[in-house]
Amino acid sequence: MNSTKFLFCFFLCAFSAQISAQSNQTSVSAKDALQRLVEGNLRFVQGKSIRPNQSVERIKEVSKRQNPFATIVGCSDSRVPNEIVFDQGLGDLFILRTAGQVSTYASWGSIEFSVAVLGVNLIVVLGHTSCGAVGAACKADEVPGHIITLTNAIKPAAEKVKQMDGDFLDNAVKANVAFQVNSLRKLDPILSKYYNKGQLHIVGAVYDLETGKVNFLTEDYITSITK
Numbered sequence: 001m002n003s004t005k006f007l008f009c010f011f012l013c014a015f016s017a018q019i020s021a022q023s024n025q026t027s028v029s030a031k032d033a034l035q036r037l038v039e040g041n042l043r044f045v046q047g048k049s050i051r052p053n054q055s056v057e058r059i060k061e062v063s064k065r066q067n068p069f070a071t072i073v074g075c076s077d078s079r080v081p082n083e084i085v086f087d088q089g090l091g092d093l094f095i096l097r098t099a100g101q102v103s104t105y106a107s108w109g110s111i112e113f114s115v116a117v118l119g120v121n122l123i124v125v126l127g128h129t130s131c132g133a134v135g136a137a138c139k140a141d142e143v144p145g146h147i148i149t150l151t152n153a154i155k156p157a158a159e160k161v162k163q164m165d166g167d168f169l170d171n172a173v174k175a176n177v178a179f180q181v182n183s184l185r186k187l188d189p190i191l192s193k194y195y196n197k198g199q200l201h202i203v204g205a206v207y208d209l210e211t212g213k214v215n216f217l218t219e220d221y222i223t224s225i226t227k
Contacts, residue, residue, distance in 0.1 A: 027069075027119035027120070027121055028069035028070075028121065028122075029121060030121040030122040030200070030201035031201075032069075033069045033070045033120075033121060033122040034070075034122055034124075034201070034203070036069060036070070036086075036088075037070060037086050037088075037124065037214070038214075038216075040086040040087035040088055041085060041086050041087065041212075041213065041214045043087045044084065044085055044086070044087045044212055045211065045212045045213050049084075049087045050087060051087065051089065052087070052088065052089045052092075053088065053089025053090050053091060053092055054089040054090060058089060058090050058091070059090060061091070062090050062091035066091050066094075066118065067091065067118065067119070068091060068092055068093050068094040068114065068118060068120055069092060069093075069120070069122070070092075070093055070094070070120060070122045070123070070124060071093070071094040071095070071096070071111060071114040071115070071120045071122070071123045071124070072086075072093050072094070072095045072096070072123075072124050072126055073096050073101050073103060073107070073111065073123060073124070073125045073126065073180070073184070074095065074096070074097050074101050074125075074126040074127075074128075075097060075098070075099060075100060075101045075126070075127060075128055075131060075133070076097045076098055076099045077099075077128060077131065077132070079128070079209055080126070080128050080207050080209075082095050082097075082126070083095075085207060085212060085214065086214070094114040094118060094120060096110055096111065098150075099132070099133040099147075099150050100127075100131060100133030100134055100137070100150050100151075100153070100154050100176065101125060101126065101127060101176075101177070101180060102133070102149075102150050102153045102154065102180075103180065103183070103184070104149075108187060108191075111123065111184070111191065112190040112191060115190060115191065115194055115200060116190050116194075120200075121199065121200055121201065122200075122201050122202075122203070123184060123191075123200065123201070123202045123203070124203055124204070124205055125177050125180045125181050125184065125202070125203070125204045125205070126177075126204075126205050126206075126207060126214070127173050127174070127176060127177040127204070127205070127206045127207070128173070128206060128207040128208070128209055129170065129173060129206065129207070129208050129209045129210070130169065130173075130209055131169075131173050131176075133150050133151065133154060134154055134157075134158065134169065134172050134173050134176050135169055136150075136151045137150075137151040137152075137154035137155045137157075137158045137172070137176075138158045138168055138169055138172050154172075154176050156179060157172060157175040157176040157178070157179040158172040158175070158176070160175050160179075160225060161174075161175045161225070173206055174206055174217065174221070174225075175225050177204040177205070177206060177217060178204055178217060178221065178222045178225045178226055179225075179226055180204070181202055181203065181204040181217075181222055181226075182222065182226040184202050185202050203216060203217070204216070204217040204222060205217060
């Protein structure tokens with residue numbers, strides 16, 4: 001057996017074992033998962049965080065397996081640490097973070113893994129106010145290196161709201177989240193299948209850097225802005 005076939009078989013066996021290990025776990029419904037996030041963020045905003053699942057016992061518990069109740073697709077910004085702003089702990093959230101929460105192949109595969117293997121029923125695309133990546137996409141200035149891949153991915157959302165009333169950056173941040181939600185809902189072959197069957201919810205939200213509040217986008221907004 002050559003090395004390529006060996007690696008493929010090794011990966012397949014490991015993947016199958018992970019599915020088997022997760023199959024006996026009970027998934028949290030999207031509704032309950034969203035409620036946990038809303039309640040956790042409220043505690044954070046009110047200065048009443050309880051910092052759950054951060055004990056030594058929890059470390060040992062999740063070392064055996066993980067069972068996150070939600071996937072967060074967020075921005076890399078250091079001011080938006082997802083477990084803290086949602087007041088969650090070890091093993092609670094499956095998190096992907098890139099500047100401007102822009103997704104590409106590695107991100108898509110990771111998100112699919114959280115759904116198909118780990119049994120997550122809720123994906124939250126989490127943007128934030130005053131996002132630097134979105135701000136760069138709103139300008140005509142050239143950006144260095146691979147940063148252009150980020151701004152190019154965000155520009156369609158920025159262009160959509162360019163003539164809209166209100167603050168350009170604020171509008172672009174919201175639109176960018178909505179566009180990303182819409183894109184994930186249509187992503188074949190896994191996310192679109194689960195979403196269209198009603199087995200997966202994909203929602204958008206914006207974190208306010210000044211207040212710590214996470215504001216979820218309405219379905220009407222997402223539908224209207226992505227037409």
